[in-house]
Amino acid sequence: MLSAFPRIDLGAGPTALEPMLRVGEVLGHPQLWVKRDDCMPLAFGGNKVRSLEFWLGDARARGCDLLVVAGGLASNQCRLTAAAAARTGFEALALYAGDATAPLRGNALLTERLGARIRRLGPVGEEERGRLARRAVSELEAAGRRPYLIGDPVRGALGYVRAAEELARQARDARLDLRHIVLPGSMGPTEAGMIYGAALLGLPWTFHLPSVEYAAGELRRRLAEIVAGLARLVGREPPPGWLDRVRIDLGQLGEGYGIATPASLNAARLFAEREALMLEQTYVAKAFAGLVDFVASGAIPPGEAACIVHTGGTPSLFEQG
Ligand SMILES: Cc1ncc(COP(=O)(O)O)c(C=O)c1O
Structure with a gap:
């Protein structure tokens, strides 16, 4: 279904599909699986690798040679963009929002280690960060460079269209x-x-999405917009x-994005102790707390x-208490 779209293989998949029998015993559910x-293999992996395969494919098809990415200091997307660049020969520029004097730790430290050029933007919000990233791209173009802005949500979503096919195949085989x-x-x-x-x-799949960031209406609007974009692109x-x-679930949001809750802390402990899964608190532990619920x-x-x-x-684990 996606063979028409340029993609650079970064080893995103297939990833393992594993049963969680020991947690299943505790929760009283014998058929819980984790993908x-x-x-x-790429620099601790994560969902952004699947998107990057399509972003880099597009970048190369357009003749670009410099990846520009913007995010907060804890951004997995910045770390994995730097990793993808290191692996494939693109250059990378990471624009970091947040306190410009804060030391680079966790993901941001790895971004630097992976050879990306780093620019600190100071404490700007999401919209301003996007504006500054687009401005950086324009300035690079004006200077004769061929930059590519990482992050288009529709093209990035192709990675998970592919993941749905992969998971369906694995489920069928099992x-x-x-x-x-x-x-x-x-x-x-x-x-x-x-x-x-x-x-x-x-597929007869019902999706359960514990929100970690937005109210239900905003998350639904985002999903509808990306799905409409995919329908046009594909x-x-x-x-x-x-x-x-x-099904969008607000039960795990707690006090908001990036703030752990008693349930997310409990989930991190439960799945570590019984499945050896390591869950960071911003996204993953809240999703697993949702599963428990x-x-x-x-x-x-x-x-x-x-x-x-x-x-x-995973690298966020080393920045979180
Ligand atoms: C580890 C992790 N999980 C989940 C997400 C959420 O993915 P999406 O932005 O596609 O909703 C992110 C995004 O930054 C992430 O880094």
């Missing part, structure tokens, strides 16, 4: 009748790509009613198999 997108998928609900490319892919393939409309299979409430009943996607973010 290990936290285990990829004779597993998957019914539920759990993912953190955030900016949207990961979730929207997988939802769109599953809709086109006619040239195939999803079947009507695709949104009926998406969905099983407890019966939203994911014991007779129906469920898979949670571990989206990575």
Whole structure:
């Protein structure tokens, strides 16, 4: 379905699909699975690697040689852009929002280690950060460079359309009748790509998205916009009613983005102690806390198999208390 789109292989997949039997015993659900997108060979891996395969493919097709990426100091996208550049021979420029005097730690330290040029923007919000990134791209173009701005959500979502195909194939091979998928609900490319892919393939998957960032209306708007963009880019409309299979859950948001909750801290401990899974607090632990809650409430009943996607973010563990 995606062979027309340029892609550079960064080893994003297939990632392992593993049963979580020991947590399943505690929760009373025998069919819980995890898709290990936290285990990829590129610099600690994570969901952004799948998107980067398509962003880099597009960059190369357009004759670009310099990747520009913007984010907060904890950004996985900046770290993995630097890694993808190091691996494939692009240059990389990372624009970091946040206190310009804060020392580089965790993801940001790795971005520097991976050879990206780093520019500190100071404490600017998401919109201003985007404006500054576009301005940096224009200035580079004016200076005769060929920059590519990383982050288009629709092209990035192609990585998870591909992941939906991959997971469907793995489930079929394992004779597993998957019914539920759990993912953190955030900016949207990961979730929207997988939802769109599953809709086109006619899979009977219900998506449960514990929001880690936005109110339900805003997350739904983002998903709808990216799915509409995918339909235009791929040239195939999803079947009507695709949104009926998406359940947005606000129960894990707590005090907001990046702030741990008692449930997310408990989930990090439970899945570490019984499955040796390492969950950072911004995205992943809240998604896993959601899974615990969905099983407890019966939203994911014991007779129906469920898979949670571990989206990575591993280096953040070393910055979090
Ligand atoms: C580890 C991790 N999980 C989940 C997400 C959310 O993905 P998306 O922005 O596609 O919603 C991110 C995004 O930064 C991430 O780094």
